[in-house]
Amino acid sequence: MLELRDIEVRFGAITALSGITFSVKPGEIVALVGDNGAGKSTLLSIMSGARRPSGGSIIFGGETVEFSNPRAAARHGIQMVYQDLALIPAADVATNMFLSREILRRGPLGLLGWLDKKTMRREAGRQLDTLGVTTLSSVQNPVEMLSGGQRQSVALARAALALADSSGGGVLLLDEPTAALGYRQSRSVEDFIRRVAGEGIGVVLVTHDLPLCFEVADRVAVLYHGKLVAELQARDTHPDEVVGWITGSRLQSEAKP
Amino acid sequence: MELSTRPGRSFADTASGLLRGRGLFLIWVLIILFFWAWAGPTFFSLANAQLVASAASTTAIFGAALGLCAIAGALDLSVPGVAALSAVLASQLIVVGVPVWLALIVCVLIGVAAGALNGFLIGFGLNPMATTIGTLTVFGGIASVITNDVPVQLGVPSPLAWLGTSQYFGLPMSVYIAIAIYVLGWLFLTKTRAGVRMTAVGGSPEGARRIGLRIQGYKLLGFVLSGACSAIAGIVVASIINQANPSPDVQTLFEALTAVALSGMSLAGGRGSLLRVLLGALIIATVSDALIIKGIAPSWSIIATGVLLIAALGSDLLGSRGFSARRILASFRRGPGDPQSDEKGA
Numbered sequence: 001m002l003e004l005r006d007i008e009v010r011f012g013a014i015t016a017l018s019g020i021t022f023s024v025k026p027g028e029i030v031a032l033v034g035d036n037g038a039g040k041s042t043l044l045s046i047m048s049g050a051r052r053p054s055g056g057s058i059i060f061g062g063e064t065v066e067f068s069n070p071r072a073a074a075r076h077g078i079q080m081v082y083q084d085l086a087l088i089p090a091a092d093v094a095t096n097m098f099l100s101r102e103i104l105r106r107g108p109l110g111l112l113g114w115l116d117k118k119t120m121r122r123e124a125g126r127q128l129d130t131l132g133v134t135t136l137s138s139v140q141n142p143v144e145m146l147s148g149g150q151r152q153s154v155a156l157a158r159a160a161l162a163l164a165d166s167s168g169g170g171v172l173l174l175d176e177p178t179a180a181l182g183y184r185q186s187r188s189v190e191d192f193i194r195r196v197a198g199e200g201i202g203v204v205l206v207t208h209d210l211p212l213c214f215e216v217a218d219r220v221a222v223l224y225h226g227k228l229v230a231e232l233q234a235r236d237t238h239p240d241e242v243v244g245w246i247t248g249s250r251l252q253s254e255a256k257p
Numbered sequence: 258m259e260l261s262t263r264p265g266r267s268f269a270d271t272a273s274g275l276l277r278g279r280g281l282f283l284i285w286v287l288i289i290l291f292f293w294a295w296a297g298p299t300f301f302s303l304a305n306a307q308l309v310a311s312a313a314s315t316t317a318i319f320g321a322a323l324g325l326c327a328i329a330g331a332l333d334l335s336v337p338g339v340a341a342l343s344a345v346l347a348s349q350l351i352v353v354g355v356p357v358w359l360a361l362i363v364c365v366l367i368g369v370a371a372g373a374l375n376g377f378l379i380g381f382g383l384n385p386m387a388t389t390i391g392t393l394t395v396f397g398g399i400a401s402v403i404t405n406d407v408p409v410q411l412g413v414p415s416p417l418a419w420l421g422t423s424q425y426f427g428l429p430m431s432v433y434i435a436i437a438i439y440v441l442g443w444l445f446l447t448k449t450r451a452g453v454r455m456t457a458v459g460g461s462p463e464g465a466r467r468i469g470l471r472i473q474g475y476k477l478l479g480f481v482l483s484g485a486c487s488a489i490a491g492i493v494v495a496s497i498i499n500q501a502n503p504s505p506d507v508q509t510l511f512e513a514l515t516a517v518a519l520s521g522m523s524l525a526g527g528r529g530s531l532l533r534v535l536l537g538a539l540i541i542a543t544v545s546d547a548l549i550i551k552g553i554a555p556s557w558s559i560i561a562t563g564v565l566l567i568a569a570l571g572s573d574l575l576g577s578r579g580f581s582a583r584r585i586l587a588s589f590r591r592g593p594g595d596p597q598s599d600e601k602g603a
Contacts, residue, residue, distance in 0.1 A: 050467060071469035086464040088457040090528040099457055100469045102450045113450040 001026055001202060002047065002078070002171045007056035009042055009226075016042045017226045020056070024171060024202035029193060031213040031234075032206045034223035035246055040206045041175060043223065047204065048080035048173050049073030061169065074100070077170030079162045083179060085155040089144035093136065094124040096143050097158045101165060127157045127164075131192055149185040152177065156192055163201055171202045178209050190216050210239050224248050281519065281533055281569075285540050292547035300550050307427055313542035314431040315494055317535050319513035321438050322486035324534040327517060328446065329479025330459030330526025331385035335375055336513065337505035338396030339484050340491025343367040345400040347492050348409040348501035357416050364492050365485050371396060372484020376477030393505060400503035409501040421496030431493045435535070438486060442531045445482075455479055460527020512541055515562050519569045540565065 003023040009016045017039045024030050034040050045051040046058070049067030057064050060076050067073040070080065087096050098120045104110040124139045133153045136146070143151055156177070163170040174193070178186040186209070193216050197203050207213060213220055214234055222230040222245040230245040244250030293301040319336055326333040347364035351357055375392055379385050411417055420430050446452040458465045458475040466472050494509075495501040519537030522529025544565065545558035 048467075069469070070467050071471075074469050080467070082467060086461075086467040088461045088464050088527070090460045091453070091457055095453060095457070099454065099465070102453070104450065114448055115450055115453065117448075 001061055001169065003059040004043075004046065005057045005059065007043070007046060007053045007058075009039075009046065009051070010054045015226055017046075017053075020228050022221060022228060024204050026169065026200045026202055027197050028219065029197050029203045029205065029217045030219045030221055031217035032204055032221050032223065033208070033210070033213060033242060033246055038223040038246075039226040040223055044080070044173050044175055044204065044206050047073070047171070048078060050080075071100075074162065077163065078173065079159040079170060080173040081155045081159050081175065081177060083175040085151055087143045087151060087155060090142055092140045092142050093128075093146070093154050094121045094139040096154055097124045097127065097139075097161055099158075101162060123161070124157070127161050128153065131157050131160065132188060133157070148180050149182070152181060152185070152189070156189070160192075160196065163196065163199075169200070171204065172196055174203065174205045174207075176207055176209075177205070178207065178212055186212065210242060213242070214239065222246055224251060281521070281536050281540075285536060285543065288540060288543055292543070296547050296550045300547055303427075305546065305550070309539070309542045309546045310432050311429050312546060313535075313538045314429070314435040315490055315497070316509065316512045316516055316541060317435040317538035318431070318438055318486055318490040318493060319509050320516035320534045320538050321435075321442055321531065322483040322490065323510075323513050323517050324520070324522055324529070324531050325442060325446075325486065326479040326483035327522055327524055328459050328526060328529060328531070329455045329476050330462060331379060331389075331476060331479060332524055333372075333375060333389050333480060333483040334386060334510065335371070335389040335393040335396060336483065336487045336490075337507055337510045338393035338400075339368050339371040339487035340494065340509075341501075341503055341505045342371065342396040342400040342491075343488035344491035344495040344501040345404055345409055345503050348411055348495055349403070351411065351416050352409060361492065365488050368484040368486070368488025368491075369481050370484070372480040372482070372487075373477060375484070376473075376480035379476060379480070380473040397503070397505040400505075404501075404503045406503060408503065409495075411495065411499045411501070413499075415496070415499045417492070417496035417499075420493060421499065429497075431497065434489065434493060435538075438489070439532060439535050442482075446531055451475075451478065456527055458527075512562065513538075515566045516541055518566050521569070537569075 001024070003021075005021050007020040007022075008018050020039075020043060022043070032040050032043065042051065046053050046067075049070045049072050052066075052068065058067065059065070060078075065072075065076060067076075067078075073080075088099065091099070094117070103116045103119050103123070105114045105116045110116075121139050128136060128139070131153060133150070136150055136153070143154060146154065159172055163172060177189050177193075181189065190212065193203055193205065205213070205217065217234045220230075220232045220234055220237065220242055221228060222232070222242060224245065225248075229248075229251055230242075232242065232245075241250065244253075289301070299305065319340070322336045323333060343364045346367055347360045350360040350363060355363075371392070375385075375389055378388050378392070415421065423430065425433065444452075446456060454465070454470055455475040455478055457468075458470055458472045459479070462472050465475075490509075491501075494506075516534050516537030517524070517529075519540060520529060520533035522534065541562055544561050545555070548558045548561065549555070
């Protein structure tokens with residue numbers, strides 16, 4: 001459904017990405033791995049609309065699309081959870097989860113842009129329940145009062161809410177979702193990813209966490225120096241092979257014979 | 258996800274919330290009690306309360322202008338310039354015989370246009386503070402040019418007496434206007450989509466952008482609201498003194514800034530309560546009123562305002578550290594880059 005063809009990104013004289021052709025199907029979980037500076041985050045930002053490619057095209061649902069900003073990508077049902085979460089610290093949990101997709105009151109007050117805070121709080125609480133978040137005392141707490149793991153849950157719940165709005169056929173982009181988390185929290189992120197994919201949403205997961213890759217991903221795509229050097233079915237490969245591709249040693253050994 | 262909460266931090270937050278919220282009201286009450294004991298029954302009288310309310314109302318309207326823009330993440334220092342320009346133009350219209358209601362609408366529209374110009378310029382990435390200092394002088398300069406630097410006299414009887422000098426239930430119109438602006442501003446910021454988004458943009462522009470909000474649009478909205486409030490403040494002041502002065506009154510800007518700072522509102526944007534700005538304006542008016550009653554030179558009241566401002570900022574710092582001496586000492590040892598504040602960026 002989301003397909004990138006021959007994507008190229010240049011920063012002045014530097015080519016960050018070249019000839020990237022990559023896709024994710026509904027319900028598929030693709031892990032995007034690579035060393036620091038390999039271009040993972042850049043590729044993710046192309047898909048999220050935060051950055052425009054210098055060349056190549058993006059095809060979504062069979063049509064060529066252009067994402068000039070994250071809003072445009074979100075309209076197509078593409079949601080991104082950033083590594084730094086992109087939450088508003090001073091705003092409360094419910095406000096954060098509904099920001100840019102607020103529910104308004106019905107009637108004349110709605111025309112004035114009056115928020116239906118009651119419904120938003122209830123829905124936010126319900127969404128967090130669905131994700132198994134039980135430690136949040138209130139969705140009216142400001143996000144800055146939450147722990148790192150709770151903030152992560154709020155960011156994931158926000159994405160899940162937005163994807164539910166896009167009535168299936170969405171794509172979830174995750175940038176290092178477990179980098180700041182402990183073991184048990186990481187496990188619940190795994191559960192979250194599986195549940196989202198189970199609803200027919202494609203997931204692209206950028207991570208350094210290889211155990212997570214093998215735990216949840218259907219496919220592992222490896223970037224090396226801005227090029228997509230390998231796409232492996234998770235069940236047909238093993239961590240050593242992936243590491244070989246990440247470090248480039250595999251690339252040299254394949255090139256020799 | 259199963260995660261532990263951290264009680265220590267939430268205690269500090271509660272303490273600072275108390276200080277910045279009800280605490281400010283408490284400070285006001287203490288100030289009133291102190292001056293009552295010091296200045297006697299002349300201070301603690303209904304007549305004097307009316308004086309304080311009138312004096313606070315214009316500071317409060319200017320404070321709303323600054324506060325609304327500060328919440329959107331920009332400091333609008335052009336406020337007195339917008340006030341001077343719109344009041345001068347509206348007064349000239351009234352003097353040449355344009356209906357008062359029409360002149361007042363034009364006045365507010367000039368404020369809106371001036372605010373939009375500010376927002377437009379800042380949209381190019383110009384620094385808000387420097388830019389609005391620039392537009393402050395430009396707006397003031399235009400007002401001087403069109404009036405030949407002579408105040409516009411509204412005449413006797415004043416067509417704006419109902420706005421400036423008449424009293425309703427013992428209070429001038431400016432008090433009701435200030436109350437209306439604060440109630441509407443509070444409703445806007447807390448109950449409406451645009452207000453909540455504007456606050457979010459002020460608090461975390463990058464986060465808001467990546468969520469998909471048009472951040473320039475919401476910043477512009479902050480400046481437009483600031484411009485409209487400035488214009489209202491300008492014509493209110495003109496109606497009180499029965500003339501529109503083309504030179505921007507920078508002293509009111511400092512008083513309004515003090516009211517905003519007293520409220521604990523972040524000048525960096527995204528946090529703070531508009532209603533507490535109103536309380537800040539009342540505190541300033543109370544202090545200068547009491548000093549006048551005691552026959553103390555007005556310069557002292559300016560000094561007192563400055564001391565209040567620094568005290569407010571200091572107590573804010575204390576509040577965010579959680580009040581205990583151990584924490585304060587620790588903060589001195591730790592220096593500015595303490596780990597608690599690092600967490601706020603996430």
